[in-house]
Amino acid sequence: MFEELLEDIAQSNGLREVNPYLKLAAALGAILLCLLSTSWVAPLAIALLLSLGVLLLARVEPRTYAKLFIAPLSFALVSVLVILLVTGGSGPLWAWNPLPWLSLSLTRESVGEAALVLARMIGGMSALIFLAVTTPMTDLFLVMRQCRLPETVLDLAMMIYRAIFLILDQLVQTYQAQRMRLGYSSFGESVRSLSTLCGSVFIGSWFAGEDLVRAMEARCSAGKFAMLGRIQPVEARPLLAVTAFLAVSAAIVALTGDVTAMQGVP
Amino acid sequence: MEGFLPLQWAVFWWLVALPCLAVGVYQLNRVLSADREALPLLGVTGGFIFILSSLKLPSVTGSSSHPTGTGLSAIAFGPWITAVIGAIVLLFQALFLAHGGLSTLGANIVSMGVAGPLVGWGAYRVLRETRVSMFFTVFLACALTDLFTYIVTSLQLALAFPAEVGGFPSSFIVFLGIFAITQVPLAILEAVILVLVFRYIVQLRPGILIRLKIFPEEKILAVAGEG
Numbered sequence: 001m002f003e004e005l006l007e008d009i010a011q012s013n014g015l016r017e018v019n020p021y022l023k024l025a026a027a028l029g030a031i032l033l034c035l036l037s038t039s040w041v042a043p044l045a046i047a048l049l050l051s052l053g054v055l056l057l058a059r060v061e062p063r064t065y066a067k068l069f070i071a072p073l074s075f076a077l078v079s080v081l082v083i084l085l086v087t088g089g090s091g092p093l094w095a096w097n098p099l100p101w102l103s104l105s106l107t108r109e110s111v112g113e114a115a116l117v118l119a120r121m122i123g124g125m126s127a128l129i130f131l132a133v134t135t136p137m138t139d140l141f142l143v144m145r146q147c148r149l150p151e152t153v154l155d156l157a158m159m160i161y162r163a164i165f166l167i168l169d170q171l172v173q174t175y176q177a178q179r180m181r182l183g184y185s186s187f188g189e190s191v192r193s194l195s196t197l198c199g200s201v202f203i204g205s206w207f208a209g210e211d212l213v214r215a216m217e218a219r220c221s222a223g224k225f226a227m228l229g230r231i232q233p234v235e236a237r238p239l240l241a242v243t244a245f246l247a248v249s250a251a252i253v254a255l256t257g258d259v260t261a262m263q264g265v266p
Numbered sequence: 267m268e269g270f271l272p273l274q275w276a277v278f279w280w281l282v283a284l285p286c287l288a289v290g291v292y293q294l295n296r297v298l299s300a301d302r303e304a305l306p307l308l309g310v311t312g313g314f315i316f317i318l319s320s321l322k323l324p325s326v327t328g329s330s331s332h333p334t335g336t337g338l339s340a341i342a343f344g345p346w347i348t349a350v351i352g353a354i355v356l357l358f359q360a361l362f363l364a365h366g367g368l369s370t371l372g373a374n375i376v377s378m379g380v381a382g383p384l385v386g387w388g389a390y391r392v393l394r395e396t397r398v399s400m401f402f403t404v405f406l407a408c409a410l411t412d413l414f415t416y417i418v419t420s421l422q423l424a425l426a427f428p429a430e431v432g433g434f435p436s437s438f439i440v441f442l443g444i445f446a447i448t449q450v451p452l453a454i455l456e457a458v459i460l461v462l463v464f465r466y467i468v469q470l471r472p473g474i475l476i477r478l479k480i481f482p483e484e485k486i487l488a489v490a491g492e493g
Binding site: 005006007027028031032035036068071072076078079082083085086113117120121124125128129131132135137140150152153155156157159160161162163164166167168171191194195196198199200202203205206209210212213217 | 270272273276291294295298302303305306307308309310312313314316317350351354355357358360361362363364365367368369423427428429436437440441444455458459460462463465466467470471
């Protein structure tokens, strides 16, 4: 599951050179519009627009992109099912009362609510994935510093960022070595292997982190990571594109406000 | 999950999370100005929380169950700094793996970064000075941290989507039921693994545990000596 972090895609995507504030505005604006929308139509339209952006402009592989939706959607479906059954309404289409305090029913309102939540999740996920695959974390660190996030938090964030890659590296290597020696052949063996894996990798990356801090202190670090890199200037075309996207999405949200699922059903 | 919480609840949980983060940042500044050496440990703890909580296990109910890994951090640095670490990790998860979300980040910080660790830390504080074994204390704190995280998640879901009959309590029980089936064994397994990691640290680096005053010195030295 860790072979492909979105960060790797983000470092080489087609929108890499676009100003990060614009991409943030597009993603956060889309999330807000999805949450404001009272109809399931608008979030799906937003998802469609953003997916086109990711596939055509950022040139992310369609297969990779589709896979990103599988895990969140499987979680979404279970939760939506619960909403579908516990949310009430008038004139149930189907009802079942297994316990005195519990009543499961399928009503027009509950179908509407479930469809809305599912659409919002699809819209929100596509906005999140849009940000994740177009904007590398290194750009966001620069944005965070410009936004005056406390220095210690930034230091810690960068330390964790580095630790993640260190840990992943060691984890994969040690895990493969353990597997080759049949370290995961039974349940008990797996627990034992997993804990030695975690323990040794924890200590290993801790030491690597200490080496880093010591090396920085030897070079007179005052406890603030220097950051190279600059924020790309805002260009006219991406600015127009983001403005148009947000305007169109806002219009769809406003126009479809009273469309609900199962509207035509008596 | 992004887009799951209605706007008013997303904002509400953000408002709960922010003061906790402020306390955490204040404490973090104090710890780091006193002891720069804590930074690598904080970083690797965060990295571990990231890895552990990315391990989404295929579960019976299809719900999203994963270890949280925040227990060790709660013991080592207290619940408020854990909230800051948790917030950073959750942000990375959203941007690296498309897990979680940005509007739901506030709610996730409250459940995984604040509520769970607060309970685990409470258990640890109560048991620290007693004669209860150090490892059992760590085990209990980690398991409780994990479990309580999911109880609060169910609470958040139920508040946002109350049931028609029975309102909030019944939908709380439904959500809790979905999570509990996979989370109870997972919490125990996670706690076992974290105890073993903790044992490694005691054996290799008892110094830092004594400096951070995590357990009374005698207890640590007694175990470190035999290892």
